[in-house]
Amino acid sequence: MKLSDFIVTESIVPQLKSTNRNETIAELVKSLEVAGKVAPKHADEIIGKLIERETQGSTGIGKGIAVPHIKHSSITEIIGTIGCSSEGIDFCSLDKAPVYSVFLLLSPPNNPDRHLEAMENLFAHLQRDRFRKFLRQADTTEAIVDLITEADEARQDSGL
Secondary structure (H helix, E strand, O other), X not given: OOHHHOEOHHXXXXXXXXXXXHHHHHXXXXXXXXXXXXXXXXXXXXXXXXXXXXXXXXXXXXXXXXXXXXXXXXXXXOEEEEEEXXXXXXOOOOOOOOEXXXXXXXXXXXXXXXXXXXXXXXXXXXXXXXXXXXXXXXXOHHHHHHXXXXXXXXXXXXXX
């Protein structure tokens, strides 16, 4: 599975307007709604579930990255989006540092293997300093899409 298999490019937010965790989650879910991937009638519930998930344990994994994720019955295929903040967002991260890149992932509840596969793929990229560095520098949707494409190709070329 590649990042491009589940990242909805039309929903990428290269410059988040939000300044806190809950607003960021709402902004990213709304971007998926505008892209036609989240039904308007489910958007608020999904936002609520993501925020509830965050109160159980932060998905701010450190190094300026957060990966909020849930499974929801209205989702039929794994979808995700990316939001970037030049200011940094308090996500109650494990390392207490601000978050600059947020990867939001929504999965159907009936396919846990694909959810894990998507998470593993995402974390493989996020472990690379170079990927995180270039993502933080990307300030347009096109730059983020190019980075995803390059990362997918590099991962495929390496046989992973």
